[in-house]
Amino acid sequence: MKQMYEQPVEAHGHASIGHNSNGSDAASSVTQGKSVKALPPEHIAILPAIVGSVEEAIASDLTEEVEILKADGQRLPVIVRPLPGGQYEAVVRAGLVAVILEHNRRYPDDVRDVAVQVSPLSDEDAFRHAANEIAPASEASSYARGWFFNAALDHYRTAEEVAHVCRVSKAAVSKNLDVYRAVAVLGDKILVKRDVSQRAASWLMGVIGRVGDGSDAPSEDQRTTVLHALEQMPPGSATKVFAGLRASVKTSKPRRNEALLKHKGVCIGTLRPTSHGGVRIDLPNADDVPANDLATIIQEALAALRRVTLS
CATH class of the missing domain: 1.10.10 (Arc Repressor Mutant, subunit A)
Incomplete structure (x- = not known):
């Protein structure tokens, strides 16, 4: 049986875009006094600019979110705007659409609709509210925010x-x-x-x-x-x-008689003489260098060091 939603929902707190737990302060002004309705998740697209944020948010805990949904239902509505042709686009809490789709795939005998509040948001409003939801205070990474701003730049x-x-x-x-x-x-x-x-x-x-x-x-x-x-x-x-x-x-100048050890153009360490007549070799970035290549690099550096010492 599909869940039905009829009562207005007031949003509080700061949202995590893929989770069924918190609201968003940004959503409050959009949803104030609007009734909640039910839509099949297949009828809801996700604002393209926040696809990266949604994918990131649900990547690690999709199973947990599905089980929360199954046990407790959908706690807050998704904010959508109408599109031509009878479709809708999720702008706030869009991750819940993906969670409900996955829930319905796993539990075909308990298919759920998405609780939504429909608001005729302009492009500017949609981008502004989406930007607020992935602000630094949220769980969105710099990469997810970069995805969003790249879409906004287009x-x-x-x-x-x-x-x-x-x-x-x-x-x-x-x-x-x-x-x-x-x-x-x-x-x-x-x-x-x-x-x-x-x-x-x-x-x-x-x-x-x-x-x-x-x-x-x-x-x-x-x-x-x-x-x-x-x-x-x-x-x-x-x-x-x-x-x-x-x-x-690396642009820092080597110490006197210090040689930079490089493998395929990448600095993997240094070689330099010590005050006691020995040689100090540091290889902080040589973990992936084949042993034969490493031996050759060191031998060539030692030969060059001898030439400098004898000159």
């Missing part, structure tokens, strides 16, 4: 206009866009997209350029070096990948 064309519509700073738009674009550059080299920080992403985009062809990169040599290092790098955590990329363009 719609509004300039970062200034996106910032105005979404009522955020231009810096917030730019920093989150850096994360979205950095993840696109990193591709399958990064294991968990949400782990990419704004600081690391802004560094990477500052090196390789924010224009697609890299024409705005400060140094073509550094850009080429970083992209080559990325190509040679195995998949890993955000921390490890960015450490390798930074090492590939």
Whole structure:
């Protein structure tokens, strides 16, 4: 039997876009006094700009959310706006649509509708309320916010206009866009997209350029070096990948007689003589270097060091 909803629902708290637990302050003004109705989840699309946020929010706890829904029902309505052709688009609490779809797939004998409140939101209203729901105080990552701002940029064309519509700073738009674009550059080299920080992403985009062809990169040599290092790098955590990329363009001057050890353009460590006549070798980034290659790199560095010492 499908659940039916008829009473107005008042929203409180700050939303988590994929969860059946909290409301959103942003939704209060939209839903005030509006009655709740039931719609089949198949009739509800998700605002494209927040698809990334929804996917991220339900990725880790979809099963838990389905069981909460089954046990307690839907606690708060999804805010939707009407589309041509009798369809609707979810703007606030859109993750619940995905949860109910999954619930119905798992429990075909207990099919649920989605409790919704319909509001004729303009594009500007929809983007503003969606932006509030994925604000830094929410569980959305910088990558998810970057996804949102990238979609908003396609719609509004300039970062200034996106910032105005979404009522955020231009810096917030730019920093989150850096994360979205950095993840696109990193591709399958990064294991968990949400782990990419704004600081690391802004560094990477500052090196390789924010224009697609890299024409705005400060140094073509550094850009080429970083992209080559990325190509040679195995998949890993955000921390490890960015450490390798930074090492590939290490700009600090080596100590006297210190040699930088590199493998396929990536700095993997250093070699330098000690005051006692020995040699100190540090290899912080050599875990994935084949033993034979590592031996050759060290031998060549030792030979170069001897030549410098004898000259």
